[in-house]
Amino acid sequence: MASTQRSSSPGRSPRNRASGTSTRVPESSWDPADEITVDHSSPVPLYYQVASQIEAAIDSGDLPVGARLGNEIDLAGSLGLSRPTVRQAIGSLVDKGLVVRRRGAGTQVVFNRVKRSLELSSLFDDLAAVDQQPTTRVLVNEVRSATDEMAHRLGVAEGTELLFLERVRSARGEPIARMRNYLPVTLVQPSSAVLEERGLYQLLRSEGVRLHAAHQSIGARVAEQADSELLEEPVGAALLTMDRLTYDQAGTVVEYGSHVYRASRYSFDLSLRGES
Amino acid sequence: MASTQRSSSPGRSPRNRASGTSTRVPESSWDPADEITVDHSSPVPLYYQVASQIEAAIDSGDLPVGARLGNEIDLAGSLGLSRPTVRQAIGSLVDKGLVVRRRGAGTQVVFNRVKRSLELSSLFDDLAAVDQQPTTRVLVNEVRSATDEMAHRLGVAEGTELLFLERVRSARGEPIARMRNYLPVTLVQPSSAVLEERGLYQLLRSEGVRLHAAHQSIGARVAEQADSELLEEPVGAALLTMDRLTYDQAGTVVEYGSHVYRASRYSFDLSLRGES
């Protein structure tokens, strides 16, 4: 996830690890049967009901870091579900990096809040989420025919009509980024007024476009005269650049974005999980 | 995943999507029974055998973008496995973003190579993987007691002894990055000679440390005098900065790194998958 202002304290997580000598964890016996309820008549999958309730317990602190979830078989029994269902629920939490399973040892909570691994979210949503009052100024909103390079990038025929957007995004009145986007005209054709109120991804989603994956490239360069004027940053200041190609579920390119951020006001924060 | 030199062509994927009008895909009937073999006596899990062989077929092009995998039931039958096993195999490919499942429609290949979503890999491995001949110059390799700030970051007591490393990483003889690392002395204490031959993560892995997650923050700044000398970049040039906190499976901090990259020679390339 991306956040405004340089993250000043990345690691403030309180550690209470039991290692070496037998420093026992309080083990405040969190009884799942008291906390989790499943509704068989609900259309939402049972494993999902279980997973989200455990996740909520982790968020609320009822399940602190290091706490053990009961074993899968007992859990299944006390919830009136089968083990595969409970296992699927826990599995989804493992995928999110919230808990760790070790055979023979059980399942433990590792983070009480992993910043969800750099979600496919837009700058607008990110800023709105932390109450940074995002605003947008639309500089260009027009249809252009694809140049050779753009056609290549988006995987369309040369000369195809593309919507070209150029916007400046601000937070609390201060400019944060200059954003350029190219997307097929067939998807959306928003008015500038709409673009000033909502983020592009929000718009695409409301049109039923399902964002599925993206390739990003993050780099840096120094501000030139044009950047300087738009971003209120002196010439020669450090800028972050981000190029992003976004795909829908069918693997078709939905959007190409080329953005520039003020490094003094912005950094990319992301979490990632490893191997096993 | 991070790569040297600015990614010049992020999207060159040939599209052959069947949409709107019925542009049918060749459908070159890839018979799984001919291509996939499972060894029941092998210790490697059956679902994993299946998954990796399908993945190999995608990489090799036998399963091009858009190709449909046979339905799960037939697949299971022809492989002599149960449906849950085959489903688990395909599920792992879905998690990797290689294929997409749609009920009623089947399972299709979406990317023939997703750069695996920014793995927990070190710069050394990344460079070695693309034959960039990484070399390391060790500037500092000593034990220091943790300052207030560092103790806080690593989640250890103030004054704890930490190994401090400062290195310059080059590729093909040209400097790429200046790296600073802090890690508990209990983990490793490599000689400078060893550090010049191998990456830090490689070293940790060989010591049995299982990297599990990391929080990163990517930013930018301009080169100062000291940077200039180490990286052979003029003062005022754009630099990428990356701070990373790495955790092991128990949630304990394994390493804190503060690195600086030459933006002219390096960018962070990463893929991410969204929501559903």
Next chain:
DNA sequence: GTCAATACTTTGTCCGGACATTATTACTTA
């Protein structure tokens, strides 16, 4: 010929059980 209802295909979810593998714990023995 176009559109709507129907049948079919395929994945999504869920159950119950079985054995293997690995960590931990308790016990026995030197």
Next chain:
DNA sequence: TAAGTAATAATGTCCGGACAAAGTATTGAC
């Protein structure tokens, strides 16, 4: 007391089956 060994606990893998839900293709009516 200490170390090795056995018992126990918990997840990992795998099987077989069942029904639901969503998308696709076919058929029928107008």
